[in-house]
Amino acid sequence: MVDSLNTRPDTVIDQQSRQPNEAELVHMLYDAVIDNSLWPEMISELMEHIELSHPNDLSKSPDRFHGLITHFERAMRLSENIVALQEENATLGGVLDSLSVGLMVFDHGGNKIFSNRAARDYGVDYNSIGELEHEVEHLHVSSETQLPILGHADSRGTSIALVDASKIKSGILPPNAAKIVVGLPALTTQSFEDFRLRYFLSKAEGRLVKALHASNNLRKAATECRITYESARTYLKRVYLKTGVSEQSSLLLLVDRNPLSLLDREPQNTDPSLPVRRNLLLRDGRNLEYFEIGPPDGHILLHFDALTGVAIDAIGAPERYIPHLEALGLRIIVPCRPGTFGSHFKTMAGLSDFTNDLNQLLDHLDAKTVTVFSQAFGSCSALAFAATTSHRVDKLVLCAPSYPRHEPMDWRSMDVFYIISGVIGRRAPALLKAIVPYLMRSVMQNTKKYLERHITRSKCPADIAVLSSPVLQKRIPEMLALRTLQGSDGLVQENYLNTHGWDFELGSLTMPVHILQGELDNVSDPEGSRKLQAALPNAMYHSFPSLGQYLLFTEWPWILEACKCDGSTAAVIERARESMSDSKQITAA
Template identity: 25%
Template sequence: MSTESVRLRRADPASSLSSPAQLLRRAWGRSGQGSCEASRLVDELLHTEADEGFDFGAAALVPEEALAIAVLSARNTVAAADTAFAQAFPDPGAIPDLRRLAERARRTGSALGLLEAADGAPLTAWMGRGPGAARWVRSDTARAALARPGAVVALVFAPSRSGELAGRASAAFGLTPIEARLAEAFLFAPTLEIAAAQAGIGHATARDVLARVMAKTGAARSGDVVRALAEVMSAVHEAPPMTPDRLSEALGLTQAEAGVALALAGGATQREAAQALGLQPETVRTYAKSVLAKTGAPRAKDLARLVAEAGALSGLVAVAEPVFTSGDPPASLRLMPRPGGRRLAFLDYGPAAGRPAIVFHGFTAGRSLPPRLAAALQARGLRPIVPQRPGFGLTSPAGGDYLADAADDLEALVTALGLREVALFARDGGTAAALAFAAANPGRIWRGVLLNPRSPRGLSPSHRSGPVKRMTRMLLDQPHLISGLGELIRRRTRSDFLEAALHETLGAIPADRGALADRAVRAQLVRDIQAHFAHTSAGYAAEHAVYAQGWRVPQVGAGGPWTLVHTGALGDEPPRDPWLQLPGASFHTLEGAGVLAQFTHPDQLGALIAGEPYLAPAI
């Protein structure tokens, strides 16, 4: 950031670092007349990363099962601890590495390292003090203990030790019971033979099973299976890329050892690591032995697990808000490997015997279905499936053309699930991707429903959400701001900020204002946005760019019929002519519904998606 930029940001009260919502409102509000000013302001916001004092306000979703938390006194005794920490470290004061890590945290504010649990397993740990540590304690006892002089928080992150998380990861990759048993045993077993014995299968059978596991997880080598499972079990958030400097501190390695450790953890053989690092194979072999000895990792695959967890932990402690999650999700998370090292994520609500209905999320939310909408679809014999489009949530960004990759991903999903034809339901920004799939696969659509589809012409002039209309106009007029605003949103995912933004953008619409009065609705929307932007804003940017570049409704030769649904509370119905070419196009209005129709009018939407006669909204 230039000196002039820093001076501007600090001198202008409107750009207070403690008010990110105000900064975002300024960017939206100036999009009409002062477009150059809006562009400059957004660029300023995006370059504040260089200022160490800037709090981006990002949140992270953290599975409780992955954590063990304690507050240590100035004498390194346990002042407060959860059950997981007490079980892993029954006598923490007797662990030299724990004492050293705590003392480093007292001197520098925070410290990342390894601790040996009572069963001998090396675990990644972070210790800290001050506000950054206080956000991890949740009981009054722990808060009181942390307020005492010299107290630090000890946070241990070991998702791979949780059988529940391992089971969810196996299910996400669609592993069969025998495949899951072997994969979960392979997380810690030193050899495949031992993992096979623990899984209760023969060694020869284990080789075949492991090959199937590798195919489903997209692993090129057996060690990649461990890394894939560890990454899925880790928290949903963006971890900064692990560098030799950071890994050296986290695992107590020299710079040279850390470079070798990163290469091996990334799946390279010792010979490949030597070539990549410009070292002799014998040198790499020596460093590799030292790395395994220092970390306590028996083999390279165990090192891959530790590096993945250390990277995730270092990202977690940098966020402004940890959002603790627990329990089974409302739908089955599934992950599919895609060409080019990409990955597709989707939620399957079942039942397997139901007629499939593909439900697209919006620009920022909709990753999960409102319970009443899911129930309305299932009650009509449908099987809701919610794919995450390229660059959203856990789906990798597009490798080439965004719409082509989005359509290919959905075709691969439909084929992998053995589905002959599907219903398609898309809203706002998901329209272009849904129609790209329909145009490429017209015979596989038995019904299509578009809710408030994003028109090639943008939003209606009568659109009743001023902030949404202003931002849309700015992005259409100034596409160079798209990726910047996506990054700005990604770095503003703290729950209180998102709740305020929801009220500001939707508060003018009575139905949406009523929906937001429900705490469960707000929580689901906030969690969806946080998960959508956890890793990247590439999907948000790519999808907005599609519309800014002049997207037009493609020719859909067959399939359908298609129903276009407008929610009356948003304003006048937009022009119908862009949609008339869709097979069997018909038009309906949900009177009184706004942006959150999936929450306020689930039965009406369920009927439309199932092809039932149109139902008027209840009064």
């Protein structure tokens, strides 16, 4: 019999926790408009309020909740408008921050009201007009037809121009804008390299152009390049021919007007490391993207990541894992589920519908057997693959697995992703298509706020340290943006299948299964992991009293070691447990 999860999960309702009344729910709705991170909890509270009403209320009195639902729809529209404005502002800010030109705006009181990143990076970010004018010793005003130039504000040669707002085209700047400051940095080495490549100059010709731009004197440029003056003249003639100009001033103007120099770009990466992101054309014509790190001949660890995909950050920090993987003889393969990252979407009736794609991937990699390991919600797909392709899986290592047959006593203490998938996805799956795209946008725009809410609920110091990391706060929105690059259909389907798509039997997983569970986890409830272990024929439950949901973030070295195919998994895990216990005793002493 298929291990169907479409029934109500084993739930113990906490009778002592008071449910909010309808008036309080309305107040909570509009609180969620102001603080988007409240929405997952708010939606779940609303559903529970309706569920816990008298069973026949909806059939006898269908309009009873009309007012509450109207408030919900209005609040959601307001919140969506706010997120849309945040996205518009983020786009505008991103465009302005991508420029190498520094921009500042001052009000009529002389106070700064805006600056972009270049202004801050190039040291021209002053808090008032007075500070700016004091910094620049000589104020040069050339004429009424030209911009007032304040000279160079730093040793790097950043030129500063101060412009009265009234000189700017009307209707563009806000009414409180009085002065605009533009900072144009000196050209970088990359700017000259761009120019060289654009006009097919040789490296020697490129060096001469750069030296000539700095000195505006061909003899000095020749000396700088350590060539004779006659050689410099020869090079310059060839440069004129390639660029289509006939005099030195026109050449230098052409260099200055290179549009690429206006963009603040990353330095060119000279690291010849192998690309992590790869693609496979499947037999039905769809694309399957996967990430690969580790030696080409290493034993494959088929990793099913969580929704954020940063526990093993294969894209963002592959260099962190490669030395360890090489030492262990392991290779991590992360398949991207349909509709996420670069994998084309396909409609799936159950989690096992992904198995055919995965088998094509393993055939492509010439892998006869693999070790499967997962993080959090990724365990659902991991179990489905292992159950339907048991002959290719030697063992499973599940970190903080999700088991939807279990719903915690107090889901309110869980994080946003559990509430979306485990609560909303189970109780009102039809809502997922409507709210998941919005909620993901909200998380991307308000990541810090979402993490702060999760931190206040966490009882695990190790989890709090992970969630407080500025790197994580940066990587979560980046990865969610990549995951939803093709839209949200893949993410909606994934959330739905994690609770409604268990179309396989847990009893068919006869290979060893190791469940690594932090007892302070407030996302994957330890009691749920124990129930999962009891439902599997050959599973071991490994408890870590001082860890929580994010144990893979901090414990990945020994977890990867435990994934080796040499039969040492249990011993490696037990050694890690003992090490943590000894460390705790030393700290206490």
